[in-house]
Amino acid sequence: MPTNQEIAQMAHLMRRAGFGATYAELEQRAADGYEATVEELLNPIAQPDLEMDILERHFVDWKEMNALEVNQAYITYRMINTKRPLQEKMALFWHGILCTGNSKCEHGRQIQLQLDMFRDLGMGNFDVLLKGLSRDPAMVFYLDNCMSHKGAINENWGRELLELFSLGVGMDGQANYSEDDVKEAARAFTGWTITNAVPRYPYGRYESNFIYNPYDHDNDQKTFLGETGNFNGDDIVEIIARQQSAARFVSRHLYNFFVADEVQVPAWQNTAPRDPEAIALLERTYFDSGYNLTAMLRVMFNSDFFKNARFEKVKSPTEVVIGTMRLVQDFTSPKLGLQPLANTIRYMGQDLMNPPTVEGWHTGAEWIDSGTLVERINFAADQVGNTSLPGIREIVSRLDSEQVSTAEGIVDRCLEMVGAYELASETKEQLVAFVGNPAPGSPEYSDTIAQTLQLIVSTQEYQFA
Amino acid sequence: MTATKKDPVLVVLQLSGGNDALNTLVPHGDPLYYDNRPSVRVPEGQALDLDGFVGLNPNMGPLKRLYDEGKVAVIQGVGYANPNRSHFRSMDIWHTCEPDKQGTEGWLGRVIREIDPNKENVLTGVNFGRGLPRALAAPGVPVASVGNLATYGVLTGIDAEDQRMEALDIFSKMYSPTLGRSAVVDYLSQTGTDALKGADILSTAPEMYSSSIEYGQDVVAQYMKNIAQVHLAGFGTRILYTTAPYNSFDTHAGELAAHASLWGNTSNAIADFMDDLREHNASDNVTLLVFTEFGRRVHDNGSGTDHGSGGVAFVVGDNVKGGLYGQYPSLEEDKLLEGDLHFNNDFRSIYTDLAENWMGLDAQPLVNGTFEKFNFI
Numbered sequence: 108m109p110t111n112q113e114i115a116q117m118a119h120l121m122r123r124a125g126f127g128a129t130y131a132e133l134e135q136r137a138a139d140g141y142e143a144t145v146e147e148l149l150n151p152i153a154q155p156d157l158e159m160d161i162l163e164r165h166f167v168d169w170k171e172m173n174a175l176e177v178n179q180a181y182i183t184y185r186m187i188n189t190k191r192p193l194q195e196k197m198a199l200f201w202h203g204i205l206c207t208g209n210s211k212c213e214h215g216r217q218i219q220l221q222l223d224m225f226r227d228l229g230m231g232n233f234d235v236l237l238k239g240l241s242r243d244p245a246m247v248f249y250l251d252n253c254m255s256h257k258g259a260i261n262e263n264w265g266r267e268l269l270e271l272f273s274l275g276v277g278m279d280g281q282a283n284y285s286e287d288d289v290k291e292a293a294r295a296f297t298g299w300t301i302t303n304a305v306p307r308y309p310y311g312r313y314e315s316n317f318i319y320n321p322y323d324h325d326n327d328q329k330t331f332l333g334e335t336g337n338f339n340g341d342d343i344v345e346i347i348a349r350q351q352s353a354a355r356f357v358s359r360h361l362y363n364f365f366v367a368d369e370v371q372v373p374a375w376q377n378t379a380p381r382d383p384e385a386i387a388l389l390e391r392t393y394f395d396s397g398y399n400l401t402a403m404l405r406v407m408f409n410s411d412f413f414k415n416a417r418f419e420k421v422k423s424p425t426e427v428v429i430g431t432m433r434l435v436q437d438f439t440s441p442k443l444g445l446q447p448l449a450n451t452i453r454y455m456g457q458d459l460m461n462p463p464t465v466e467g468w469h470t471g472a473e474w475i476d477s478g479t480l481v482e483r484i485n486f487a488a489d490q491v492g493n494t495s496l497p498g499i500r501e502i503v504s505r506l507d508s509e510q511v512s513t514a515e516g517i518v519d520r521c522l523e524m525v526g527a528y529e530l531a532s533e534t535k536e537q538l539v540a541f542v543g544n545p546a547p548g549s550p551e552y553s554d555t556i557a558q559t560l561q562l563i564v565s566t567q568e569y570q571f572a
Numbered sequence: 573m574t575a576t577k578k579d580p581v582l583v584v585l586q587l588s589g590g591n592d593a594l595n596t597l598v599p600h601g602d603p604l605y606y607d608n609r610p611s612v613r614v615p616e617g618q619a620l621d622l623d624g625f626v627g628l629n630p631n632m633g634p635l636k637r638l639y640d641e642g643k644v645a646v647i648q649g650v651g652y653a654n655p656n657r658s659h660f661r662s663m664d665i666w667h668t669c670e671p672d673k674q675g676t677e678g679w680l681g682r683v684i685r686e687i688d689p690n691k692e693n694v695l696t697g698v699n700f701g702r703g704l705p706r707a708l709a710a711p712g713v714p715v716a717s718v719g720n721l722a723t724y725g726v727l728t729g730i731d732a733e734d735q736r737m738e739a740l741d742i743f744s745k746m747y748s749p750t751l752g753r754s755a756v757v758d759y760l761s762q763t764g765t766d767a768l769k770g771a772d773i774l775s776t777a778p779e780m781y782s783s784s785i786e787y788g789q790d791v792v793a794q795y796m797k798n799i800a801q802v803h804l805a806g807f808g809t810r811i812l813y814t815t816a817p818y819n820s821f822d823t824h825a826g827e828l829a830a831h832a833s834l835w836g837n838t839s840n841a842i843a844d845f846m847d848d849l850r851e852h853n854a855s856d857n858v859t860l861l862v863f864t865e866f867g868r869r870v871h872d873n874g875s876g877t878d879h880g881s882g883g884v885a886f887v888v889g890d891n892v893k894g895g896l897y898g899q900y901p902s903l904e905e906d907k908l909l910e911g912d913l914h915f916n917n918d919f920r921s922i923y924t925d926l927a928e929n930w931m932g933l934d935a936q937p938l939v940n941g942t943f944e945k946f947n948f949i
Contacts, residue, residue: 210660210674309825368756421756454703454717461660463706464674472756477694477767478704478717480760481726489729537742558730562739565727566746567760 109137115527116141119417122526122572123365124148124408125192127430129498130505130524145408149401151191151230157184165441172216173311175209176446179459182222183449186429187438197229197400198222199425200364202460203468205240205272207249209461213304214312217245218460233357233398234348237273241340242317244301250465253300255293257325265293267465268343274352275359277376283352284332291329295338298324348398351390358389361403366412367419368471385412418529418571421471424455426572427483431564434525435490436498455482475570487564491525492557499560503553514542521559530568538562578857579810580930583799583845584680585792585862586705586815587838589822590659592877593867593884593913595831596632597646597900601625604903612827612872622646626900631836634843635886642894643846645887645948647922649901651915655866655881659819662865667707669920669940679923680811681710682938683931687810694770695807700795700814708813714763716770721798722778725771744768777805785848792816793841800848803858810931821864827876838862842888850890859889859930859949861922867913870903882913885922887948891930897946918943925949 117137121128136144168177189195228236255261266289274283298320304312363369380386396402456479502524522528545555598619599605619627620636656662668675688696697715718724730736747764781801787793795814849855863885868877901913921943927935929949
């Protein structure tokens with residue numbers, strides 16, 4: 108039997124490297140061991156993918172994916188049911204950084220194809236990922252590289268590639284690149300464009316494909332980050348990947364997303380990392396591994412700084428909704444009501460595949476305001492208060508079989524069941540006073556447990572991952 | 573501004589999806605209208621004439637009545653340079669007043685911050701609908717977002733009333749500010765306390781309300797009723813916002829029937845709202861803005877109309893100087909912009925009027941620039 112400490116550690120890993128897990132899964136994984144679980148997560152393709160041919164029979168609009176709502180429903184289902192949670196979490200990670208939005212997109216499926224690319228390349232080498240991104244039709248359109256021509260550059264892609272996608276404005280108080288570097292990068296990417304999106308009846312368009320137009324490519328010398336040559340786009344990416352600032356960029360984003368909330372990204376130039384030693388370790392791993400994300404994730408998840416960072420992050424709306432659904436075990440197979448469920452993520456302030464700007468979402472405490480907090484609490488409380496859902500039934504029968512009967516016992520065990528949460532002592536005292544001492548097997552027993560769970564998911568503590 | 577002791581209140585109704593300006597404010601005196609709209613048009617002689625040239629859609633009778641009373645400013649040809657025909661992007665531009673780059677802050681979020689910088693009232697801004705429109709979003713500005721006023725609150729899923737009260741009591745204690753924890757926890761405590769306070773106050777609005785007006789059952793009508801309830805309850809709410817259902821005005825196909833029903837309901841809701849406020853002597857400090865993200869293509873597609881530019885907006889209220897404002901965009905082919913109406917008036921001119929002449933605020937920082945006013949107030 109795994110110890111409570113091992114369960115708590117596993118709950119932490121699964122919340123961060125995935126979207127949470129039921130208590131039974133935590134026990135199983137804790138028995139398998141922490142490092143073994145990390146290795147399994149790092150090797151997603153060993154696990155089966157969703158069976159799309161079957162799912163498309165239930166969700167017929169998944170074949171087309173031509174509207175934002177359809178795409179949102181699809182990835183909601185995917186995140187709940189994937190057997191490859193880290194791969195999906197990494198797709199979400201990159202989606203929040205390498206942003207494309209439905210606000211400027213010819214066809215809904217185009218962003219879905221971009222997310223597929225993140226699933227394929229998101230745990231590989233950073234330079235390979237950036238090369239994929241540079242060829243991604245949704246991105247080429249979103250940042251206007253199709254409007255950038257030899258002799259008449261559009262700097263949008265060149266600028267965001269450096270500022271938001273790979274180096275950041277600066278670090279340690281210094282700028283990471285100059286305005287000239289932006290222009291030279293844009294020149295190197297001239298001719299990287301997309302085919303015209305063919306209109307489809309009655310609305311919308313078919314997807315575009317990436318195409319390289321050598322006649323529109325600027326073939327003159329460029330000087331970029333101190334190097335000179337007749338660079339093309341891939342050369343720019345390779346120079347970027349060699350920079351210390353690229354290592355810092357990837358490391359700090361990984362830390363912010365998986366370990367603990369950092370200040371908002373625009374402040375990074377002049378604000379030192381929260382844990383400089385952790386960032387230094389990740390930077391070394393970046394270079395030692397040839398810019399490999401899987402190697403960086405392995406070092407991070409096995410580090411003490413990760414293991415000791417329980418509840419140091421405010422959950423994103425996606426983590427609230429998906430984590431709660433995985434807890435209550437609903438939507439584990441196709442059924443009606445998926446779209447309203449996906450909408451709850453938007454109501455909490457994260458319109459997936461439609462971020463507010465190319466800078467993505469502000470994270471941490473900025474997820475929370477009085478409106479979104481009410482949405483979070485009411486959503487989670489409604490779910491865990493529903494004793495007909497399999498995950499809640501499982502918790503009730505488990506406590507019943509363990510003959511847990513004291514108020515304190517019920518509160519403690521419920522906290523463990525939702526992922527080894529810990530409450531401030533005064534909060535816990537209030538919960539214990541609320542619960543009373545219902546007898547296992549009595550009619551009010553399951554209601555008491557459901558109400559205890561409702562109060563637990565209403566706490567401030569539940570807002571943290 | 574009209575001399576009044578009450579604080580001015582701004583209500584905004586957003587028509588999502590791109591309302592067809594040509595079939596809303598019909599240029600019935602222009603033969604080009606009938607040439608361009610062989611199928612999707614208001615038949616000759618049916619528009620509710622305003623000035624011999626333009627007229628309202630025949631389903632907008634209640635709004636026409638308010639117009640005849642001189643309480644409706646109709647802003648023609650409204651838009652912005654380089655129109656964007658994406659719903660999301662164009663709505664964003666209207667919300668943030670940032671046509672050239674993507675902005676994060678909403679203009680009404682800035683207005684709320686200006687009115688109540690110390691967050692003394694958690695209900696200075698209230699939105700009806702799930703999720704917050706970006707117009708109201710600004711860092712650190714609390715805005716209650718109410719899906720259903722009758723059931724709005726924290727932990728509304730607990731059915732038994734006594735259990736819910738007990739749970740709420742614990743909730744208020746759990747979120748009561750305590751010292752010595754982290755800044756993030758302090759922030760969460762404050763937010764939870766604000767949310768509970770706002771919900772407690774808002775939930776009392778329906779029971780305080782009585783009226784002879786019977787609103788329609790459609791979403792817009794019900795939310796306009798909720799807005800009246802909150803205004804009449806006297807919570808000090810200054811900005812109230814609601815939206816027509818997601819993209820309901822996006823009439824690519826079957827426009828004639830859909831548009832008729834949309835405007836029948838919407839103009840009823842607007843007139844009921846005004847009548848309701850008047851019945852309670854509470855209309856003198858309320859102005860209503862009705863807007864949409866863009867107009868639609870001049871030429872119809874046989875069944876509906878596709879995304880265009882150059883829209884129409886309405887400002888309604890007892891302090892409004894009614895009439896037609898701005899020029900109707902020309903329908904002549906060489907005056908069109910890629911087949912769409914060319915805008916004559918920047919939407920931020922409307923906002924500037926509302927901010928300065930109505931709310932008494934300096935508009936420039938709120939709307940990101942200086943724009944000529946119509947002076948419809």
